Amino acid sequence: MAGSSSYRTPNETLITLRENRALSQQELAEELNRLATTSHGAQLTLTKKSVYRWECGETTFPKRFYQQLLAEYFGVPIAELGFKRPHLAPATAPAITALAGADEPTSPSPEVEREQQRWRETRAALGTTRRALAITAEGLYPDFRLPGLHNTGVIAHQSWIPQSPVSIQDITLTLASDTPPPEITGGEAETADVRPWSTPGHRYRRYHDVIRDLTPPKLFENRLCFRLTHLEWTTPEIGMHFGHMGFFDSMDTNEALAHETALRHLMRDHNDELSTMKPSWRRLPFRTLIGDPFDLSRRPLMGAVGTLTIRGGESPSVVLHQRDGNKVAGGGGMTHLLPAGIFQPSSVLPAAIAADFSLWRNIQRELAEELLGHDEYDGSGHPIAYNDLEPFATLDRALDAGDIQIWCLGVTLDALTLCGDILTAAVIAPDLYDHLFADAVNTNSEGTVPARALPFEENTLRYLREEGRLSPGAAAALHLAWNHRHVLFA
Structure with a gap:
């Protein structure tokens, strides 16, 4: 059970x-x-x-x-x-279970099969049009567009972007275990259109239940995550506040929002090609229910720590990640930051939760997984002995010596999903970079890593924008890092 x-x-x-x-x-x-x-x-x-x-x-x-x-x-x-x-369970439990309907071993009816097939088709279309839909969704929030980032799918509250990059060593993180639960869970009636029937007359309980049954990705587990509840860049003591949430809480809200947007804003032209319609709030009941995307009491916000990894020196360069939609539950088909990972502990044990409540630890683990091919630190087992294991020990020494500098650029949202990106930039001394990543992998559990690093220069940024595959988080990080390059390389 x-x-x-x-x-x-x-x-x-x-x-x-x-x-x-x-x-x-x-x-x-x-x-x-x-x-x-x-x-x-x-x-x-x-x-x-x-x-x-x-x-x-x-x-x-x-x-x-x-x-x-x-x-x-x-x-x-x-x-x-x-x-x-x-x-x-109390005597009434069987009736409640029957209403849920998601796990009843009954033969699908034609109506159920039609609903589920329609859901699969929309989910597949969503997987190939995320960036276009994010740009469409951006148009729903004109007051939260960022200068220089129009038509990238990025939105942000002005107070969520510091005027200058902040060293992560200057950020105070606070974790509260008694944070009130969010008002919205994704099980509301307003999500009915994105939860097909599981049995005749009964819809799936949550969006993640549908994913798990109909289109399960390679990696799909309900892990413990840190939920962003408040951030403040303007006080003398810069801080970010978090509570707890599960990975599926994000699927039930963020991916449900994306599916609803695809359902209402995608159409096929006379060549049977997918195209997006003009942004409209009409027939978006779930997005309307959420309302202000920056009210973090309304919904659970699972922050992903996305890092622009920069090989420093006189000719800086960056690496990016091609995410595979068959391997990840969100963001497939786009060029994203490398590394990037949900802000979560490496283990469910209390000692690991305490040790891993750190932006730096999260970045370290994702570097090891995505660039060096380590097995995923998947929330099981005992806490990581960072002081004894490589590359963590070397990375710690390099941070202390100043050979690695980690800056926080701010927090943005993907307009399509309203997922949060805690954007950081890691500037690594060239000799150390070459030593650390001499054996970098070409593929990992989430996609492929281009073999060639890209020059960090204005022409590169222009090319990436025009190519039209940058994720909202990657577009925002590249733009903010370029604007503040004199701080990052000082």
Whole structure:
């Protein structure tokens, strides 16, 4: 049974049992599949995701057969696996479950199939037109366009952009575990058009349920994330305030907004090519419900830390990322910052949450994953020993020595999804850059990394803008970094 709370208790007992066997989550899943076949004649397809859900507390009480397999494999009683039996549901629970409808094993009706196929077609069209739709959505917020960034899909509140880049070492981060939940969750009636029927007459409960059933990307897990609740650039002590949220909270609002926009603003011309219509608030009930995109009490804002990585020196250059829509849940098909990652801890354990509540730690992990090909620090296992592991130890020393400088450029929104980008720029001394990234990968779990670095100069920026593939976050970071280049390279 999956837990319904965003605040889950990790199963540290199960984590310890696995790690004492020196197994990854994927390896444990394969061992259990093998045990089921050899000892019980059963064919299972347990995956890394299955084990992750047990360990992070998303699934608090797995099926009895799964518990039996775990007990047999580890040689312990079922009672010592760390699972907690859920309380019995009240008598009315079956009726509530039936209304949800997302997990009922019934044969799809023609009406359900039509609704779901329509959803798939819109989702596929969204994947190829995100930038065009972001520019369309930008037109819905004329008061929040940034000078120099018109027609890039970027919007921002004036108070969210500092007048000059701020060193991340000067930013105070505050995490509050008692932040009130947002008013909007994505389950409102206004999202009905983007949640197709799961069974006749019953719609999926949330947008992420539809993604998981109909078009699951390679990576799709409900991980713990830091929710931006307030930021202040003007006080003597510059600060950013956060609470907690789940990754699926963002899918239920941000991707639902994108789907609604695609549903109402895409059309096919006489050549059957997709094109966008003029921006209009008509028939956008969910976006209308959200209202002010900068009111962070209304909706959960999951900030992604996007970093413009710059090889410094006399001829600075940058690298960018081609995101693959088949591998990521959002932003596919666009040229984005490298690295970029959701602001979240590397593990659900309390010690990791405390250690990873840091923009610098987030940037370090994403550099290791996206440029060096490290396995993803996916929210499972024990906290990272940053002082002992590479490249983290070298990066820490370089930051202390001034060979790496990290600047925050501000926070912007993608007008299509209203996702937040915490924009940073990392200026790395050329010798250190060449040493760190001598073995940089060409592909990673989210897309491809161009082999050639791009000169950081005005002609390059003009070319990238005219090419028409820059994500809103990348366009904003490049523009702001260029405007403040004298500060970044001082």
